Amino acid sequence: MFPLRVQGLAxxxxxxxxLQDLDLDLxxxxxxVILGPNGSGKTVLLRLLxxxxxxxxxxxxxxxxxxxxGRLAMVFQHPALLRLSVFRNVEFALAAQxxxxxxxxxxxxxxxxxxxxxxxxxxxxxxxxxxxRQRLALARAxxxxxxxxxxxxxxxxxxxSATEAVERIIREIRTDGAKILMTxxxxxxxxxxxxxxxxxxxxxxQEHVPVRRFFSQPQSPAARAFLQGELPWxxxxxx
Amino acid sequence: MTETLFxxxxxxxxxxxxxxxxxxxxxxxxxxxxxxxxxxxxxxGAAIAVQRFPGRGALIVVLNxxxxxxSVVVGVIVYxxxxxxxxxxxxxxxxxxxxxxxAQTLLVVPLIAAVSRQxxxxxxxxxxxxLTLIGVRRWDAVVLLIADCRFxxxxxxxxxxxxxxxxxxxxxxxxxxxxxxxxxxxxxxALETSKGNLALSIALGMVLICLxxxxxxxAYGLRCWALRRVG
Numbered sequence: 016m017f018p019l020r021v022q023g024l025a026x027x028x029x030x031x032x033x034l035q036d037l038d039l040d041l042x043x044x045x046x047x048v049i050l051g052p053n054g055s056g057k058t059v060l061l062r063l064l065x066x067x068x069x070x071x072x073x074x075x076x077x078x079x080x081x082x083x084x085g086r087l088a089m090v091f092q093h094p095a096l097l098r099l100s101v102f103r104n105v106e107f108a109l110a111a112q113x114x115x116x117x118x119x120x121x122x123x124x125x126x127x128x129x130x131x132x133x134x135x136x137x138x139x140x141x142x143x144x145x146x147x148r149q150r151l152a153l154a155r156a157x158x159x160x161x162x163x164x165x166x167x168x169x170x171x172x173x174x175x176s177a178t179e180a181v182e183r184i185i186r187e188i189r190t191d192g193a194k195i196l197m198t199x200x201x202x203x204x205x206x207x208x209x210x211x212x213x214x215x216x217x218x219x220x221q222e223h224v225p226v227r228r229f230f231s232q233p234q235s236p237a238a239r240a241f242l243q244g245e246l247p248w249x250x251x252x253x254x
Numbered sequence: 255m256t257e258t259l260f261x262x263x264x265x266x267x268x269x270x271x272x273x274x275x276x277x278x279x280x281x282x283x284x285x286x287x288x289x290x291x292x293x294x295x296x297x298x299g300a301a302i303a304v305q306r307f308p309g310r311g312a313l314i315v316v317l318n319x320x321x322x323x324x325s326v327v328v329g330v331i332v333y334x335x336x337x338x339x340x341x342x343x344x345x346x347x348x349x350x351x352x353x354x355x356x357a358q359t360l361l362v363v364p365l366i367a368a369v370s371r372q373x374x375x376x377x378x379x380x381x382x383x384x385l386t387l388i389g390v391r392r393w394d395a396v397v398l399l400i401a402d403c404r405f406x407x408x409x410x411x412x413x414x415x416x417x418x419x420x421x422x423x424x425x426x427x428x429x430x431x432x433x434x435x436x437x438x439x440x441x442x443x444a445l446e447t448s449k450g451n452l453a454l455s456i457a458l459g460m461v462l463i464c465l466x467x468x469x470x471x472x473a474y475g476l477r478c479w480a481l482r483r484v485g
Contacts, residue, residue: 088387089383089384097381097398108389108390141485
């Protein structure tokens with residue numbers, strides 16, 4: 016599955032250019048964080064890697080294959096939880112993979128315990144708080160034992176304590192052997208979690224460097240402006 | 255006019271036996287048609303919402319158009335199917351409650367399927383990325399989404415119930431409005447009005463409206479209770 020090589024990737028829906036000529040190499044361990052202004056294509060890149068979107072041009076090479084040969088899971092900014100119990104929201108994902116009922120139930124209980132939701136197994140997922148919903152979504156992805164986990168702003172709109180809980184779970188999933196690629200707008204979170212930073216701007220990778228180097232010596236003018244809180248990016252309002 | 259209204263109220267209050275029999279048959283026919291309509295319409299609508307196949311767009315247009323299917327047209331079609339010379343004539347169902355259930359089912363299935371399709375498709379648009387990545391097969395997604403949208407789908411059932419209970423043309427044609435056998439509220443109202451028996455017509459109308467209100471109130475109450483429990 017790794018190394019993952021992205022070459023000349025472009026995504027141009029309906030005369031817009033979201034990504035253009037994007038190159039990226041990722042190893043199979045650690046946490047890579049994608050940073051960049053809104054509209055830079057962070058979420059689109061995750062969706063292209065997951066196969067939910069098809070690229071307009073370019074190639075995604077999973078260690079010589081067109082498709083990943085390990086499991087890939089994704090957690091969205093607003094996870095879709097079914098109107099089922101907490102337990103069933105994880106178990107149905109395992110059921111979709113097949114396998115024995117007893118093993119599915121054991122795995123479900125295990126991951127829910129690890130994300131701190133074991134005491135709410137029978138409650139409706141729709142009644143959970145925002146932080147709990149995100150933990151449940153992480154548990155569902157984790158239950159599948161992904162080799163790569165894509166996280167799209169997993170702590171957006173969460174308070175600090177819920178954010179801390181989610182970050183702890185992300186580290187545990189990484190320790191469990193999953194490569195994590197995530198987007199965030201939270202620079203503090205990027206510094207806490209990331210091994211390396213992929214900085215996207217204007218639809219392509221401006222920098223891909225270790226986290227310390229990115230925050231201490233950003234090389235590209237766009238990254239420097241981003242870190243200094245400048246606002247050089249303009250959103251065009253179509254009339 | 256006032257006398258007629260008082261007489262209508264008297265018929266309702268004293269629980270006229272004739273009126274009670276008509277109400278009971280109306281409920282039996284319409285609720286049976288609704289049950290069959292839900293069993294067919296909801297899965298069909300959900301399947302169209304989730305599956306992709308050639309001609310899907312055209313099918314949705316036809317399904318939506320069939321929500322306005324004239325009940326007399328359905329009545330004529332069912333009449334032809336069940337009449338002695340028709341393909342199902344040998345079963346002798348014409349002018350029976352079974353024929354009325356059949357006709358009302360044909361009326362409510364497209365309505366329930368069309369509303370269900372829209373409800374489930376909206377949910378599918380939200381869930382599709384995650385369910386696809388998890389590896390849920392489309393047919394399994396149909397089942398999951400029906401369960402997930404069950405409270406919203408109750409609206410489709412209520413729309414079907416309203417259609418069935420208020421319908422007069424089809425049941426008149428295939429039921430024959432036979433006193434004590436196939437006379438339901440709507441056909442009785444039409445008949446009694448033409449005979450000038452306005453008191454019974456108004457009494458039946460009041461009962462019909464009250465029944466529909468009560469069933470909707472019950473469904474609304476159940477929905478609120480369930481939403482508080484499962485969100």
